[in-house]
Amino acid sequence: MTKVGIIVGSLRKDSFSKQVAKNVTPLFPEGYETEFIEIGHLPLFNQDYEGDLGTPEVYTDFRNKIKGLDAVLFVTPEYNRSIPAVLKNALDVASRPYGESVWNGKPAAIISVSPGALAGFGANHHLRQVLSFLNMPVVQQPEAYIGSVHELLDESGKLNADTVQFLQSLVDALVDLINRHKA
Numbered sequence: 643m644t645k646v647g648i649i650v651g652s653l654r655k656d657s658f659s660k661q662v663a664k665n666v667t668p669l670f671p672e673g674y675e676t677e678f679i680e681i682g683h684l685p686l687f688n689q690d691y692e693g694d695l696g697t698p699e700v701y702t703d704f705r706n707k708i709k710g711l712d713a714v715l716f717v718t719p720e721y722n723r724s725i726p727a728v729l730k731n732a733l734d735v736a737s738r739p740y741g742e743s744v745w746n747g748k749p750a751a752i753i754s755v756s757p758g759a760l761a762g763f764g765a766n767h768h769l770r771q772v773l774s775f776l777n778m779p780v781v782q783q784p785e786a787y788i789g790s791v792h793e794l795l796d797e798s799g800k801l802n803a804d805t806v807q808f809l810q811s812l813v814d815a816l817v818d819l820i821n822r823h824k825a
């Protein structure tokens with residue numbers, strides 16, 4: 643079984659990003675399982691955790707969870723033209739201690755989500771910059787910018803057929819990247 647972690651950059655209960663992510667999980671083929679990875683409980687990273695304070699247990703659990711994944715799908719809103727702090731914190735936590743980053747080499751894909759027309763372009767590309775440094779091969783095409791998201795979801799949180807079809811092409815590209823990475 644190939645395991646794909648889904649990391650949502652919003653903690654909001656009715657998050658559009660979370661709703662989009664829920665529409666994506668059924669698009670993975672047989673032999674794949676998806677798991678939503680929680681990040682909201684992680685204390686803000688403090689380098690003293692690597693010294694006097696010691697490692698929080700939740701950091702160890704989180705790092706082990708990421709270690710066990712074959713790939714990661716990030717679905718994130720944009721905050722002030724960048725990624726939400728909660729997502730950056732999670733990326734930082736699992737990148738440490740130095741030289742032991744559990745992100746290293748894991749294939750990834752990015753979906754940015756916004757009710758606005760610019761579709762989270764800034765967040766999408768700031769995230770790409772971080773994942774590049776973390777040595778994660780990222781799906782380059784298609785680029786997934788989901789703008790005006792509130793118009794694409796119905797009341798039950800289902801995305802329209804065209805958007806699902808587009809997101810299927812992203813999932814196919816991620817599966818292809820994972821397979822190439824394994825080969």
Ligand code: FNR
Pocket residue numbers: 652653654656657658659660718719720721722723724755756757758760761762
């Ligand atoms: C936003 N929002 C926003 N939207 C956008 O397209 N570009 C931006 O830079 C920002 N900046 C921003 C900052 C902060 C602090 C908040 C709270 C919100 C609006 C944002 O897209 C909207 O609230 C989404 O609904 C958030 O995503 P979720 O929680 O629905 O997934």
